[in-house]
Amino acid sequence: MLRFFSLLSASFFSLIAAGQQTIPLLTKNNALVLQVDAQKNVNTIYFGEKLGNTAEYAKVLSMYRQGEEYTGVADAAYSSAGSKDLFEPAISAVHADGNTSLDLAYVSHNSENIGKGATLTTIILKDRVYPFQVKLFYKTYADQDVVEIWNTISHTEKKPVVLTKFASANLYFRAPEFWLRNYHGEWAREMQPEEAKLTHGIKTLDTKLGARANLFQPPLFMVSMGKPATEDDGDVLVGSVSWTGNFKVDLELDNRDNLRLTAGISNFQSAYTLKPNEEFETAKFLYTFSSKGKGLASRNLHNWAREFGMVDGHGSRMTLLNNWEATYFDFNEQKLADLLKDTKKLGVDLFLLDDGWFANKYPRNDDHAGLGDWKENTKKLPNGISYLVKEATNNGVKFGIWIEPEMVNPKSELYEKHPDWVIKQPGRPEHYFRNQLVLDLTNPTVQNFVFGVVDDLLTKNPTLAYIKWDCNAVIYNAHSAFLTNQQHLYIEYVRGLYKVLQRIRAKYPTIPLMLCSGGGGRVDYGALQYFTEYWPSDNTDPLERIYMQWEYSYFFPAMASSNHVTEWGKQPLKYRIDVAMMGKMGFDIVISKLPEKELALAQQSVRVYDSVKNVIWHGDQYRLSDPWKEPVASVMYVDQQKSKAVVFNYLVNNRYGQGSVMPVKLKGLDAGGQYRIREVNVLPGSRSAIDAARTYTGEFLMKIGFNPAVRQGRNSVVLVVERV
Ligand code: DGJ
Numbered sequence: 015m016l017r018f019f020s021l022l023s024a025s026f027f028s029l030i031a032a033g034q035q036t037i038p039l040l041t042k043n044n045a046l047v048l049q050v051d052a053q054k055n056v057n058t059i060y061f062g063e064k065l066g067n068t069a070e071y072a073k074v075l076s077m078y079r080q081g082e083e084y085t086g087v088a089d090a091a092y093s094s095a096g097s098k099d100l101f102e103p104a105i106s107a108v109h110a111d112g113n114t115s116l117d118l119a120y121v122s123h124n125s126e127n128i129g130k131g132a133t134l135t136t137i138i139l140k141d142r143v144y145p146f147q148v149k150l151f152y153k154t155y156a157d158q159d160v161v162e163i164w165n166t167i168s169h170t171e172k173k174p175v176v177l178t179k180f181a182s183a184n185l186y187f188r189a190p191e192f193w194l195r196n197y198h199g200e201w202a203r204e205m206q207p208e209e210a211k212l213t214h215g216i217k218t219l220d221t222k223l224g225a226r227a228n229l230f231q232p233p234l235f236m237v238s239m240g241k242p243a244t245e246d247d248g249d250v251l252v253g254s255v256s257w258t259g260n261f262k263v264d265l266e267l268d269n270r271d272n273l274r275l276t277a278g279i280s281n282f283q284s285a286y287t288l289k290p291n292e293e294f295e296t297a298k299f300l301y302t303f304s305s306k307g308k309g310l311a312s313r314n315l316h317n318w319a320r321e322f323g324m325v326d327g328h329g330s331r332m333t334l335l336n337n338w339e340a341t342y343f344d345f346n347e348q349k350l351a352d353l354l355k356d357t358k359k360l361g362v363d364l365f366l367l368d369d370g371w372f373a374n375k376y377p378r379n380d381d382h383a384g385l386g387d388w389k390e391n392t393k394k395l396p397n398g399i400s401y402l403v404k405e406a407t408n409n410g411v412k413f414g415i416w417i418e419p420e421m422v423n424p425k426s427e428l429y430e431k432h433p434d435w436v437i438k439q440p441g442r443p444e445h446y447f448r449n450q451l452v453l454d455l456t457n458p459t460v461q462n463f464v465f466g467v468v469d470d471l472l473t474k475n476p477t478l479a480y481i482k483w484d485c486n487a488v489i490y491n492a493h494s495a496f497l498t499n500q501q502h503l504y505i506e507y508v509r510g511l512y513k514v515l516q517r518i519r520a521k522y523p524t525i526p527l528m529l530c531s532g533g534g535g536r537v538d539y540g541a542l543q544y545f546t547e548y549w550p551s552d553n554t555d556p557l558e559r560i561y562m563q564w565e566y567s568y569f570f571p572a573m574a575s576s577n578h579v580t581e582w583g584k585q586p587l588k589y590r591i592d593v594a595m596m597g598k599m600g601f602d603i604v605i606s607k608l609p610e611k612e613l614a615l616a617q618q619s620v621r622v623y624d625s626v627k628n629v630i631w632h633g634d635q636y637r638l639s640d641p642w643k644e645p646v647a648s649v650m651y652v653d654q655q656k657s658k659a660v661v662f663n664y665l666v667n668n669r670y671g672q673g674s675v676m677p678v679k680l681k682g683l684d685a686g687g688q689y690r691i692r693e694v695n696v697l698p699g700s701r702s703a704i705d706a707a708r709t710y711t712g713e714f715l716m717k718i719g720f721n722p723a724v725r726q727g728r729n730s731v732v733l734v735v736e737r738v
Contacts, residue, residue: 034049034050034051034052034072035049035050036048036049036050036059036068036071036072037049037050037056037123037135037137038068038071039135039152039154039161040064040154040156041064041154041155041156041157041158041159041160041161042064042156042157042158042159043063043064043159043305044062044063044064044159044303044305045060045061045062045063045064045065045071046058046060046061046152046161046185047059047060047061047071047074048091048137049071049072050120053086053119054119054120055086055087055090055119055120056090056091056092056118056120056137056139056150057087057089057090057091057186058089058090058091058185058186059071059072059074059075059089060074061185061186061187061188061303062239062249062303062305063249063305078188080188080270080271080272081269081270083270084100084269085098085099085100085101086098087099088101088186088268088270088272088274089186089272089274090104090118090184090186091137091150091184092104092105092118092139092148092150092165092184093105093184093274093276094106094116094117094118094141095107095114095115095116095178095179096113096114096115096116096117097115097116097117098117101266101268101274102216102264102266102274102276103116103179103181103276104179104180104181104183104184104276104278105118105148105167105177105179105180105181106177106178106179107146107175107176107177107178108175108176108178108285109144109146109171109175110171110172110173110174110175111171113144115143116141116144116146117141117142117143118139118140118141118142118148119139119140119141119142120137120138120139121138121139121140121147122137122138123135123136123137123138124136128153130155130321130322131155131156131157131158132153132154132155132156132322133153133154133156134151134152134153135151135152135153135154136149136150136151136152137149137150137152138150144169144171145169145170145171146167146168146169146171146175147167147168147169148165148166148167149165149166149168150163150165151163151164151165151166155318155321155322157317158302158314158315158317158318158321158322159302159303159304159314160300160301160302160314160315160318161300161301161302161303162256162298162299162300163182163183163185163298163299163301164182164183164278164295164296164297164298164299165182165295165296166293166294166295166296167180167288167293167294167296168288168291168292168293168294169288169290169291170290170291171290172290173290174287174288174289174290175287175288176285176286176287176288177281177285177286177287177288177294178281178285179281180278180279180281180286180294180296181262181264181276181277181278181296181299182255182277182278182279182296182297182298182299183275183276183277183278183299183301184274184275184276185251185274185275185301186272186273186274186275187237187239187251187272187273187275188272188273189239189240189249189273190240190271191211191212191239191240191241192211192212192237192238192239192265192267192273193209193210193211193212193237193238193241193242193243194209194210194211194212194217194235194236194237194238194265195207195208195209195235195236195237195238195242196208196209196219196231196234196235196236197231197232197234197235197565198230198231199228199229199230199231199232199534199535200229200230201229201532201533201535201552202533202551202552202553202558203551203553204232204533204534204535204550204551204553204562205232205234205534205550205551205561205562205565205566206565207565207642209242212237212265212267212273213267214267214268214269214271215266215267216264216265216266217264217265217266218262218263218264218265219231219233219235219261219262219263219265220260220261220262220263220280220282221233221260221261221280222260222280222282222283223260223488223489224259224260224452224488224489224492224503224504224507225259225420225452225485225487225488225489225507226447226485226486226487226488226531226532226535226536227258227259227260227261227488227535227536228531228534228535228536228537228538229488229531229532229535232254232534232537232538233254233255233257233261233263233277233538234253234254234538234568234569235252235253235254235263236250236251236252236253236308236311236568237250237251237253237265237273237275238250239251243304243307243308243311244307244308245307245308245309245636245637245640246306246307246309246310247306247307248305248306248307248308249303249304249305250303250304250307250308250311251301251302251303251311252301252302252303252304252308252311252312252314252315252568252569253275253277253299253300253301253302254299254300254301254538254539254569255277255278255279255297255298255299255300255538255540256297256298256299256300256538256539256540256543257278257279257297257298257508257538257540258508258511258512258536258538258540258541259279259280259504259505259507259508259511260279260280260282260284260504261277261278261279261280261297261538262276262277262278262279262280262281262282263275263276263277264276264277277299278296278297278299279296279297279505279508280504282504283492283500283501283503283504284501284502284503284504284505285501286501286502286505287499287501287502297540298539298540300318300323300539302314302315302318308568309636309637309681311568312567312568312569312635312637313634313635315568315569315570315571316570316571316572316634316635319539319542319570319571319574320571320573320632323539323542323543324539324542324543324545324546324571324574325519325523325524325526325527325542325543325544325545325546326524326526326546327571327573328632329546330631331526331546331547331573331598331627331631332362332363332364332412332414332479332480332526333361333362333363333364333598333599333600333601333620333623334357334362334363334364334365334366334414334480334600334601335353335356335357335360335362335364335365335366335600335601335602335605336366336368336578336600336601336602337350337353337365337366337367337368337602338368338369338416338602339580339581339602339603340353340602340603340604341353341368341370342369342370343369343370343378343379343380343381344370344379345370345394346393346394346395347394347395347396347397347401347402350365350367350395350402350405351405352606353365353605354402354405354406354409354411355409356605356606357406357409357411357605358409358410358411359605359613359617360601360605360616360617360620361617361620361621362411362600362601362620363411363412364406364411364412364413364414364479364480365406365411365412365413365414366414366415366416366480366482366600367399367402367413367414367415367416368416368482369381369416369418369484370391370394371390371391371394371395371399371415371416372384372387372388372389372390372391373385373386373387373388373389373391373426373427374387374389374391374392374393375387375426375427376423376425376426376427377391377393377394378391381423381448381449381450381486382423382425382449383423383425383426384423384425384426385418385421385422385423385426385428385450386421386422386423386426386427386428386429386453387426387427387428388417388419388467388470388471399415399471399474399475399478400474400475403475403477403478407477412477412479412480413475413477413478413479413480414478414479414480414481414482414526415471415478415480415481415482416481416482416484417467417468417471417481417482417483417484418483418484418485418486419453419463419464419467419468419483420452420453420455420464420485420511421450421451421452421453421485421486421487422435422436422450422451422452422453423449423450423451424444424446424449424450424451429451434454434495434496435453435454435457435459435460435463435495436451436452436453436454437451437452437453437454437489437491437492437493437494437503437507438451438490438491438493439491439492439493440493440495442491444491445490445491446487446490447486447487447488447490448486448487448532450486450487451487451490452487452488452489452507454494454495454496454507455506455507455510455511455514456494456496456497456502456503456506456507456509456510457494457495457496457510458510460496460510461510461513461514464514465514465517465518468481468518468522469518469521472521472522472525478525479525479526480525480526480527480528481525481526481527481528482527482528482530482549483527483528483529483530483545484530484531484532485530485531485532485535485536486531486532489504489507492504494506508540512540512544515541515544516544518544519544526546526547527544527545527546527547528545528546528547528548528549528576529541529542529544529545529547529548529549530548530549530576531549532552533549533550533551533552533553534548534549534550534551534562534566536548537550537566537570542570542574545574546574547573547574547575547576547598548570548574548575548576549576550562550563550566550575550576550577553582554577554578554579554580554582554583554590554594554602555582555583555584555585556582556583556585556589556590556592556593556594556664557583557585557664557666558582558583559577559593559594560593560641560647560664560666561641561642563575563577563593563596563597564637564640564641564642564647564649567635567637567649571631571635572596572597572598572630572631572635572651573597573598573630573631573632574597574598575596575597575598576597576598576600577593577594577595577596577597577598577599577600578594578599578600578601578602579591579594579599579600579601579602579603579616580601580602580603581603585729585730586729587608587612587615587616588615588695588697588730589664589729589730591615591616591619591695592662592664592695592730592731592732593662593664593730595619595622595623595626595630595660595662595695595732596630596649596651596662597630598631599619599620599623599627601616603616611697611698611699614698615695615697615698618695618698619695622694622695622732625694625734626651626658626660626694626734628653629651629652629653629658629659629660630651630660632653632654633651633652633653633654633659634651634652634654634682635649635650635651636649636650636651636652636680636681636682637649637650638650638661638678638679638680638681639663639678641664641666644666645665645666645667645669645672645673646663646664646665646666646672646673646674646678646722646724647662647663647664647666648661648662648663648664648678648722649661649662650662650680650681650682652681652682652683656682656683656684656687656712656737657687657736657737658734658735658736658737659680659682659683659734659735659736660732660733660734660735661678661680661720661722661732661733661735662730662732663678663722663724663730663731663732663733664724664729664730665724665725665726665728665729665730668726672725672726673723673724673725673726673728674721674722674723674724674725676719676721677718677719677720677721678719678720678721678722679715679716679717679718679719680715680716680719680720680735681716683712683715683716683735684712684737685711685712685713685716686711686712686713687711687712687737687738688709688710688711688712688737688738689709689710689711689712689715689735689736689737689738690706690707690708690709690710690735690736690738691704691706691708691710691720691733691734691735691736692704692706692733692734692736693706693731693732693733693734694732694733694734695730695732703723704722704723704733709738715735720733
């Protein structure tokens with residue numbers, strides 16, 4: 015056996031170690047350590063909390079007595095199929111001569127500091143027989159404890175090579191047991207968690223939907239090691255594939271009870287033909303590791319996202335009034351003029367005009383027609399969008415607009431003119447998702463068209479201040495009239511989408527863009543690099559949102575979460591407002607129909623939000639009381655100076671006597687600081703029972719806690735904690 019460490023004596027071990035080279039990939043607290051062995055295999059020897067003495071990583075494996083390692087490469091840093099590796103590979107290929115084997119050996123590596131605390135380590139691997147190369151990239155973000163892994167694949171064989179698998183990352187973990195938390199979903203039921211112990215064999219998380227790809231399963235997951243991690247305890251990897259299309263994550267518990275993770279773009283119907291000298295770049299796999307539970311892991315990701323992973327992560331966001339649920343498709347210029355006045359009256363920054371403003375030959379009066387025909391409907395809007403944008407300015411608010419530029423209704427002029435722009439199988443009946451089809455973004459002409467939809471709007475209306483980018487259909491009948499190799503469709507679709515988004519961002523770097531997909535069917539860090547925010551779900555029932563936002567918040571920062579107050583659910587307006595505040599707040603209700611008291615509450619909440627939004631957007635988030643386990647959900651945001659915090663508390667169980675019986679322990683405060691607590695978002699005309707004059711030490715609030723007095727009739731309570 016190549017590496018049968020369990021039998022090696024210490025002296026023999028050090029001999030081997032002499033011929034070996036370790037490649038430590040370090041962040042502030044953690045290490046992923048690779049080792050090049052005497053046979054030039056690159057293996058994973060350590061994953062976890064950083065050691066003080068780097069030299070000791072080489073001793074780690076000698077401490078495991080796990081039995082024989084038959085393959086010699088089970089812990090490969092990038093496992094290849096067809097030679098010795100008998101587990102789920104990271105890469106597999108068919109060479110130009112038809113041979114199906116790969117066996118990658120170390121050639122060289124190099125690390126460079128690329129600024130902002132990030133280091134890029136590149137490792138070059140080459141096949142031992144074929145002129146086939148893989149460059150592994152590990153980008154370590156020291157301060158955030160985040161790592162991105164991806165690679166490029168190329169060759170100089172005489173003819174094309176077909177890549178049949180091409181994972182971004184391949185990690186290997188050693189622990190007594192592993193627990194996977196992953197998510198399933200549906201429209202209006204996004205981010206439903208499941209957590210289970212991994213058993214031997216492979217657990218696959220994937221999607222084959224092509225577009226709106228995360229509808230049933232997002233690429234977001236956590237692996238706890240040793241025991242299920244809690245908020246503040248346990249070893250946990252929180253990871254995701256940054257790819258806005260088909261992804262695949264395989265978790266294989268092997269014969270020695272170790273876990274191999276391979277993650278990247280899915281190879282489903284996607285064997286990729288790679289020409290000589292062409293480079294295939296995989297998606298990025300993103301993870302953070304925490305040895306102190308899920309809470310810290312989430313804050314790592316939030317910090318990373320605001321710094322590197324989204325547009326304008328340190329900036330500001332606009333509150334808004336959206337007309338989708340207020341009008342659906344039924345509006346005209348007058349109704350919108352009234353809504354602009356309501357926007358002003360409510361006190362939010364922007365009015366967002368949703369679906370239904372376009373198409374003439376086949377007017378967009380419902381979701382059966384018009385998609386693709388991006389000209390204002392002259393009956394509804396005789397003076398066009400420009401008039402509304404100006405009217406918004408006259409009312410002292412900004413104007414935003416909804417588009418869904420990747421899609422087409424068969425009942426549209428676009429489809430009539432360009433049936434070849436549509437993804438569909440020739441000779442098979444069309445199959446629709448929400449009565450629509452997906453445009454073929456692999457085709458550069460279609461990319462131009464989609465870019466043009468945005469560019470036209472912004473050229474004609476330079477003060478247009480916001481775009482909601484929707485995507486309501488999956489890809490059925492995957493076939494492109496443009497591509498010669500249909501196996502490339504799923505990958506080229508996403509690349510085409512990114513090309514369009516890159517062009518938009520090059521020309522309009524700052525315009526806020528909301529990533530929507532008939533709800534949350536699309537959010538991932540591949541897309542978020544072009545967007546300022548995402549729409550978690552069409553389900554805005556606040557009770558449901560407490561759970562969804564809770565789960566999303568492990569992966570994405572609050573400032574990216576668009577939360578609208580709507581008529582969904584049975585909760586009072588205050589409860590709905592309080593839940594929407596835990597992110598980027600908006601409204602989608604008929605302001606003119608609100609009773610006087612409720613209007614006053616909504617107006618007041620916009621002012622309250624203005625006073626706390628910076629803490630929510632840029633502060634540290636702590637989950638204090640878990641709605642899946644407790645009758646009260648509590649979530650807290652603390653600013654970087656620990657001088658101001660907001661604590662949201664909700665009753666999530668209506669059974670008799672339920673409420674905050676115990677105090678809720680706060681987190682993230684300065685133990686030695688003195689704080690006052692006051693309640694906000696109190697119904698106009700009522701008084702809070704909380705004594706805002708009392709002071710508490712941070713220590714008290716974190717060790718004893720504070721009781722928000724949540725109970726029936728006081729179902730949601732928002733507290734502002736301020737240093738005295
Ligand atoms: C789906 C989105 O999630 C909704 O918010 C709304 O924009 C509709 N599409 C419009 O058709």
